[in-house]
Structure formats: C-alpha cells, structure tokens
Amino acid sequence: MEKPKIKSWPASLGLPVALAVLVAALSLARPNFLNLANLVNLVRQISINGILAVGVTYVLLTGGVDLSLGSVVALSGVAAACFAHPGQYPAIVPVAIGILAGAACGAANGLVVARGKVAPFIVTLGMMTAARGLALLVSGGRPVSNLAPGFTHIGSGNIAGVPEPILIFFFVALLSRVLLTNMRFGRYVYAVGGNENAALASGVPVRSVKMAAYTLCGALAGLAGVVLASRITTGQPNAGIGYELDAIAAVVIGGTSLNGGVGGVDGTILGALLMGVINNGLDLLNVSSYYQQVVKGLIIVGAVWLDRSKDR
Amino acid sequence: MTKNTWAAIAALAGCVLQGCSGRQPSGEKRPVIGVSLLNLSNELIATLDQSMEEKAKQMGVELIVNDAQRSAEKQVQQVESFVAQKVDAIILNPCEVEASSPAVEKALAAGIPIVNVNSETRAAPTAFVGSRDEEAGRIAMEYLAQRLNGKGNVAMMQGFLGQAAQIERDQGARDVLAKNPGMKLIAVQTAEWDRAKAMTLMENWNQSYGSRIDAVFAQNDEMAMGALIALEQAKRKDKVILAGVDAIPDALQAVHDGRLDATVFQDARGQGSAAVATALKILHKEPYEKQLFIPFQLVTKDNVAQFLK
Numbered sequence: 001m002e003k004p005k006i007k008s009w010p011a012s013l014g015l016p017v018a019l020a021v022l023v024a025a026l027s028l029a030r031p032n033f034l035n036l037a038n039l040v041n042l043v044r045q046i047s048i049n050g051i052l053a054v055g056v057t058y059v060l061l062t063g064g065v066d067l068s069l070g071s072v073v074a075l076s077g078v079a080a081a082c083f084a085h086p087g088q089y090p091a092i093v094p095v096a097i098g099i100l101a102g103a104a105c106g107a108a109n110g111l112v113v114a115r116g117k118v119a120p121f122i123v124t125l126g127m128m129t130a131a132r133g134l135a136l137l138v139s140g141g142r143p144v145s146n147l148a149p150g151f152t153h154i155g156s157g158n159i160a161g162v163p164e165p166i167l168i169f170f171f172v173a174l175l176s177r178v179l180l181t182n183m184r185f186g187r188y189v190y191a192v193g194g195n196e197n198a199a200l201a202s203g204v205p206v207r208s209v210k211m212a213a214y215t216l217c218g219a220l221a222g223l224a225g226v227v228l229a230s231r232i233t234t235g236q237p238n239a240g241i242g243y244e245l246d247a248i249a250a251v252v253i254g255g256t257s258l259n260g261g262v263g264g265v266d267g268t269i270l271g272a273l274l275m276g277v278i279n280n281g282l283d284l285l286n287v288s289s290y291y292q293q294v295v296k297g298l299i300i301v302g303a304v305w306l307d308r309s310k311d312r
Numbered sequence: 313m314t315k316n317t318w319a320a321i322a323a324l325a326g327c328v329l330q331g332c333s334g335r336q337p338s339g340e341k342r343p344v345i346g347v348s349l350l351n352l353s354n355e356l357i358a359t360l361d362q363s364m365e366e367k368a369k370q371m372g373v374e375l376i377v378n379d380a381q382r383s384a385e386k387q388v389q390q391v392e393s394f395v396a397q398k399v400d401a402i403i404l405n406p407c408e409v410e411a412s413s414p415a416v417e418k419a420l421a422a423g424i425p426i427v428n429v430n431s432e433t434r435a436a437p438t439a440f441v442g443s444r445d446e447e448a449g450r451i452a453m454e455y456l457a458q459r460l461n462g463k464g465n466v467a468m469m470q471g472f473l474g475q476a477a478q479i480e481r482d483q484g485a486r487d488v489l490a491k492n493p494g495m496k497l498i499a500v501q502t503a504e505w506d507r508a509k510a511m512t513l514m515e516n517w518n519q520s521y522g523s524r525i526d527a528v529f530a531q532n533d534e535m536a537m538g539a540l541i542a543l544e545q546a547k548r549k550d551k552v553i554l555a556g557v558d559a560i561p562d563a564l565q566a567v568h569d570g571r572l573d574a575t576v577f578q579d580a581r582g583q584g585s586a587a588v589a590t591a592l593k594i595l596h597k598e599p600y601e602k603q604l605f606i607p608f609q610l611v612t613k614d615n616v617a618q619f620l621k
Contacts, residue, residue, distance in 0.1 A: 030520065038519045045512050141358045145562050156545055232507045233541060234562065238353045239508065283516035289473055289502040 014306040015255065015270050019277065022299075026281040033284055040163065046276035047169035048073075048224050048231070050269065052247035053254075054169075054176050055220030057268045058213040060251050061180070063193040063260025064113060064120035066214065068105060068127035069221045069247055073240035075135040076101040076225030081144035081235025084151035091150040098226035099219050105131050106218015107211065114210040128244070135237040144235035155231030165227050172220060177265045189213060193260025250275055253303050274303055344374045345591055346394030347403045348387050348415070350430075352379040355560055356580050357405065360430060363584030364403065371592055384411030391415035395422040401591040402426040406433045409476050425594045429587040430580070431476050438594055441587045441604045445477045448576045448608045449484025449531070452555040455574050455610055456495075456527040459553045463494035464526035467517055469510055469539065470502040471531045478502075481531045481557060498524065503535045510538030518546045527553040533563035533575055540572055559611050559619055567616045577609040577619055 027034040052069050059066045080098030083089055105127055112123045157164050180186035188209045191199040200206050224243075229235045254271030256263025278299050282292045347364060350357050361377060368375045376399065380387035384407040394402050395418060402419045404426055406412035413435035419426040425438040432440060456466060468485060471478035489495050499517055503510035510530060517525060528543075530536035536556025543549040549571070556563055559577035566572035583606050593600040611619055 032519055041515050041519060045515065048508075136353050141353045142355050143560075143562065145565075156541070228508060231541075232511060232538060234507070234537075236507065239506075279512070280516055283501060283513060284520040286499055286501070286520070288500075289470065 014308070015253065015267065015274065015303060018299075018303045018306055019270060019274050022274070022277055022281065026277070026284070030281075030284045033281065038280070038284075040166070042276050042280045043166050043169075043273075044163045045280065046272045047163075047165035048228050049243065049246050049250060049275065050169045050272040051172050051220050051224040051227065052243060053250040053268045053272045054172050054265055055217040055224075056244070056247050057176070057251050057256055057263065057265055058180075058189060059120070059217045060248070060256050060258060061189050061193045061260055061263060062210055062213045063196070064210065064213070065124065065248070065258070066106075066109065066217050066221075067121065067124040067244050068109060068131055069217075069224075069244035070240035070242055071128045071131035071135065072102050072105045072218060072221040073225040073228060073243055074237055075105065075131045075138070076222035077229035077239055078135045078139045078144055078235035078237055080151075080226045081147055081229050082138065084147045084229075084235075086146065086148040088148065091148065091154065094151055095154070095226050098229070099222040102222015102225060103215055103219035106215040106221070109218065110211040110214030113214060114207040132237075139235065139237045141237060143237070145233065147230070147233055147235075152230050152233045155227055155229075155233075165231065168223070168227060172223070173265055173269055180265055185209070185212065190261055193257075193262075195261070246275065249300055253300060275300070342372060342374050343400045343592070343595055344376065344397075345401045345403055345588070346391070346397070346399040347375055347377045347405070348390040348394070349377065349379050349405045350387075350407050351382045353381075356558060356578065357430075359580040360405065360584040363581040364588050367585035367588040371588065373588065373592065375588075380407055382407055384408045384415075387412050388415045388418070391419055391426075395419060395424060399424065401595055403429055403587050403591055404433070404437065405429050406431050408433075410434055425591065427587050427591045427594070429583055439590050439600055439602055439604070441583055441590055441606070443578055443583065443606050443608055445480035446484035446487070448557045448578065449481035449486075449529075450488055451484075451576050451608055451610050452481075452529050452557055452574065453485040453488035455555055455612075456529060456553055457488060457492045459573070460495065460526055462492045465496050465498045465521075465524050466527045466529060467499040467521070467525050468497060469513060469528065469530040469535045470500060471505045471535075473502050473504075478531060485529055485531075503530075503538065505532050505534055507534045507538040510535035511542045512538075514539040514542035515546070518542065518548060523548075523551065525552055528555075530554070530556045532556060533558040533560045536572060536575065537562055537566065540566060544571070557608075561621075564611065564616055564620050567611055567613060568620060570613060574610060574612045577611050579606045579609070582606040 032038060056066050076098040079101040080094040083097050084094035109124050109127050112118050113120045154164050159167055188204050191204050192206050192209050196206060228239060250271035251268045253274055254267030256267060278296055349361060352358055365375060378390040387407050402424055404415055406428055413433045416426055416433050416435040416437050428437040428440045430442045489497055501513055503513045528539055530539055533556040536554060540554060543552055553573050555574040557576040559575045563572055563575045567575055586604055590600050
C-alpha cells in the first residue's frame with residue numbers, strides 16, 4: 001500500500017506566527033504574563049482541553065466528528081468520583097473506571113458509526129444526550145463530593161515540580177504523536193479520512209480503524225473527566241458543557257481538516273495553546289467578560305484564516 | 313397493531329387528557345398542580361423539587377413535575393400541556409425573565425392560577441414565592457466589608473451574564489460598595505456559575521493581582537469552591553476573605569472546616585413548601601400573600617452547624 005501523504009507541521013506558519021504575535025503583545029502589556037508561574041498555570045489550564053483535543057483529533061482525521069465529549073467528561077468524572085471516597089479504593093480504581101466509562105461511550109459511538117453507517121454527527125449527538133442523562137442518573141443530579149486526597153492529588157499535585165495534569169497531557173500528546181506518525185494504525189487513520197473507498201480497496205480494515213479511533217477518543221475524554229473531577233474535587237453531572245466545541249476548535253485551529261485525512265497532533269497542541277493564551281491573556285488584562293467573548297471569536301476565526309491563506 | 317392495543321392506547325390517551333391521576337379511588341378529587349422546573353440537574357432546584365413533593369404529600373395534593381432543562385421554550389410547552397390537561401394550579405420555576413413570560417400569560421388566560429417560585433418573570437403571576445437576590449449580594453458584601461473594616465480591594469466573580477440572579481446579586485454587592493468608599497472593586501469577571509471556570513479565573517487573578525486582592529465575592533458557591541481551591545493551591549487563602557452564595561453542602565462543609573469564610577443560605581426548602589402552600593390557599597380561596605419573600609441568612613463558622621444536615 002502506498003504511504004498516504006501526511007501533512008506535518010510546520011508546513012504552514014500562520015498559526016505559530018499568530019501565537020507568537022499574541023504572546024509578544026501580551027508580555028508587553030502585562031510583564032507578569034511571561035513569568036514561569038503563569039506559563040505553568042497556562043499549560044495546566046489547557047491540559048483538560050488539550051487531552052480532549054488530542055482525542056478528537058483521531059476522530060476528525062477519519063473524517064468523523066465527536067459531539068459527545070463534554071457529556072462523556074461529566075459521566076466519567078461522576079463515575080470515577082463514586083469510587084473515590086476516602087478509604088474506599090486506591091486512586092487507580094476510580095481512574096480506571098473513569099477511563100473505561102469514557103472508552104465504553106466511545107466504543108458505542110464507533111460501533112454505530114462503523115457498523116451501522118449512521119452519520120457521526122447524529123450518533124455522537126445522541127451519545128451527548130444519553131451520556132449526560134447517565135451522568136445525572138448515576139449522581140442523582142447532585143455533585144459527588146468528599147473525594148480521597150489520593151484521587152484529588154491527580155489534579156492538584158506536582159511530580160518533580162510539574163503539575164500532574166500537564167504531565168498527563170504531555171504523555172497523551174507524545175503517545176498519540178507516535179501512534180499517528182510512526183505506526184501502521186496512524187497511516188490507516190489518515191487513509192480512511194483521505195479516501196475511504198481507496199483505503200478499503202487497498203486492504204485497510206476501515207471499520208476497525210473507525211472503531212479504534214472513536215474508542216480512543218472516548219477513553220481520552222474519560223481521562224479528561226477524571227482529571228477535571230480531581231482538579232475541582234467533585235464529580236459534577238453538569239460539568240463539561242460545551243467542551244466538545246472548544247476541543248474541536250483547537251484541533252481545527254491546529255490545521256486538521258474537518259473533512260479528514262489532513263492534520264495531526266502537533267497542530268492540535270498549538271491550537272489548544274492558542275486558545276489557552278487567549279483565555280489567560282484576556283483575564284490578565286481584565287478585559288470585560290462581554291468583550292472577551294467577542295475577542296475570542298474573532299481571534300479563533302482570524303487564526304484559522306491566517307493559517308489557511310498561507311496554504312494557498 | 314391489534315385492535316386491543318389501539319383500544320388500550322385510546323383509553324390511556326383519554327385518561328391523560330382528563331387527568332385521571334387526579335382522582336382518588338374514593339371518587340373525591342385531589343387537587344392537581346403542574347410544576348415546571350428550571351433544571352433538575354441543579355442542586356438547588358433538586359432541593360426545591362424535593363421540598364415541594366414532601367409538602368404536596370403532606371397536604372394531599374398531586375404534583376406533576378416537568379423539567380424544562382434550562383429551555384424557556386420547553387417550559388412554555390410544558391405549561392401549555394398543563395393547561396390542556398386542566399390542572400388546578402401551576403407552579404413555575406422560570407428559566408428566564410422574558411422568555412418564560414408567555415407561560416405565565418397562557419396559564420392566566422386559561423384561568424389557572426400560577427405561582428412563580430425562586431425567580432421572576434416579566435409577566436405578573438398570581439403569586440410569587442422566592443428570595444430577593446439583591447439581598448444575597450448585599451449580605452455577602454456586607455460581611456466582607458465588616459471583615460475588612462470597610463477598607464480593601466475586592467474582586468467579584470459573576471454568574472452567567474444577563475441572568476436575573478447574576479444581575480441582582482451584582483446590584484446588591486455594588487450597593488454595599490457604594491456605601492463603603494474604602495472598598496475598591498479591582499476585578500470583575502464572569503465564571504458562569506462554574507467551578508472549573510472559577511478555578512481558572514482565580515489562578516489568573518492570582519497572577520495579575522497577586523497580593524493586592526483582599527477579598528473575593530463569588531456570586532454562587534460553585535464558583536466560591538473553585539476560587540477556594542485555587543487560593544489554597546497558591547497558599548494565599550489565609551490572606552484573602554472569600555464568600556459565596558447558596559449554601560450548597562460542599563460550601564457548608566468548607567465553612568465548617570474553616571476553609572471558606574462565609575456563604576449565604578438560600579432557603580430552597582422554605583421556598584418549595586411555601587409555593588405549594590400558596591397555590592393551595594389560592595385554590596381554597598383563602599387569603600394569600602401576593603409576594604412572599606423567604607429571607608436569606610449569612611452562614612459563617614459560628615452558625616454553620618444548624619445548616620449542616
């Protein structure tokens with residue numbers, strides 16, 4: 001099989017330029033923007049969106065979409081929190097349960113998309129509603145609190161001076177990069193998104209690849225849910241509303257095509273960083289909340305525009 | 313489908329239209345009250361629901377509870393179907409000031425009394441039971457002013473911009489600030505009632521204002537809890553006075569543990585049972601209060617025990 005052409009960063013410089021300009025402007029306006037504490041702070045703040053964005057990169061690369069991320073975050077956070085009360089289990093148990101809950105949702109999405117040939121938009125929209133309902137059912141509509149220190153440590157603790165959410169995000173990104181660029185599975189993902197029929201004809205197990213992409217995406221959403229629950233020290237059934245859109249935005253800003261087959265994890269990380277810099281910078285500048293929303297919208301569209309115009 | 317199935321469906325449909333659940337086996341008619349709630353996945357609203365159900369059971373009333381899931385459109389539809397079912401009274405926990413008003417108008421046009429609970433609509437209902445959110449903002453900010461002896465820098469975390477509770481809590485807090493010229497509001501941002509967003513915002517404030525913030529008023533407890541975690545992680549909690557509103561269990565526990573300085577108790581239980589009682593008074597043509605305000609209460613370490621279950 002011919003190796004599909006993978007567009008790798010930095011083929012276009014629009015995004016790094018936009019990011020650099022923004023960082024320069026912010027550090028001029030606020031000297032404390034560029035200090036180490038704030039940079040650590042910033043990367044920790046994007047780690048949850050980053051994990052989700054890396055996960056949904058797999059799905060977008062196959063030409064699909066996953067709208068259920070935010071609800072899956074809530075469900076897995078609640079599921080994990082139920083097993084994370086003090087003196088119950090070691091922290092690894094709730095973590096595993098959260099990730100498994102996410103993976104199960106992802107696998108269900110993948111199954112219906114790959115076997116049932118239903119449009120991913122519809123399948124994951126259904127999961128968005130169903131998973132939110134399950135999160136409410138499991139928790140009885142109330143936040144699940146009183147979590148063991150071993151569990152909340154994941155969101156608030158450091159290892160060698162680096163906050164754990166950043167380390168988790170880093171490993172997720174690194175492993176996904178290896179998986180997508182150096183392994184056969186990665187080539188299959190690009191092939192399915194590039195041209196599904198051609199991929200099928202050249203012997204790519206299209207259905208299994210889609211299954212795997214959605215399951216991985218779900219598992220990472222589960223992981224993000226665990227990190228969130230641990231960070232805010234509760235499993236909240238109404239957490240994560242709208243997270244799927246932030247994650248998809250980060251991926252698309254990072255150069256991954258909504259039509260599939262083009263893009264990658266490197267761009268996604270830059271995209272998530274750009275969104276984090278915007279959020280953090282506007283707060284540091286004490287920009288009014290009304291203006292913040294307008295400015296965010298403009299910067300997101302502007303960054304993608306700049307990026308795409310460099311391609312032509 | 314067989315003839316029998318159709319017959320069963322027809323019987324069921326007829327039953328629903330007549331509101332057959334409103335009749336007791338003895339034949340005596342129990343009053344039926346339709347309830348449309350803002351959002352049952354909100355803890356405060358869940359408590360409101362629970363207290364209404366308890367009160368209804370005690371008073372021998374049948375409740376039909378619908379969850380509008382934050383959608384005013386859905387809420388209007390729910391009230392329309394209550395009208396079609398000919399319920400005796402409606403209790404509305406409005407989603408929005410303006411967009412839920414048609415629900416009130418439709419009920420009144422059909423001659424069904426409607427009681428708004430917890431928040432208001434532009435259209436005037438038969439009666440209103442709730443609390444004044446300005447009062448909550450005022451109580452919290454007065455507490456901060458007292459702790460700071462009327463002098464210091466304050467940051468305020470707002471709720472979802474444009475919602476009645478956000479606007480009124482904002483107003484109440486600002487009224488107190490206007491009376492205390494020594495208190496300076498140095499930062500105001502929304503964290504959309506959300507714990508995770510509040511945590512991020514507080515981390516950013518720690519960066520940009522550092523030790524200049526003396527007190528933080530979060531317009532609900534979810535945000536206060538998020539701010540609390542961020543302040544504790546930055547090891548700054550001992551230098552900042554923090555107050556929230558709503559008295560959710562997490563916040564009460566935090567006040568009890570000496571982590572959170574204060575919260576303001578919104579008596580959702582009192583509101584729920586008063587709403588059912590008011591609806592019944594209207595039905596029995598007894599005198600009732602057109603506007604019944606259930607007071608807020610400041611909760612600190614001194615009195616938290618009485619609020620903890």
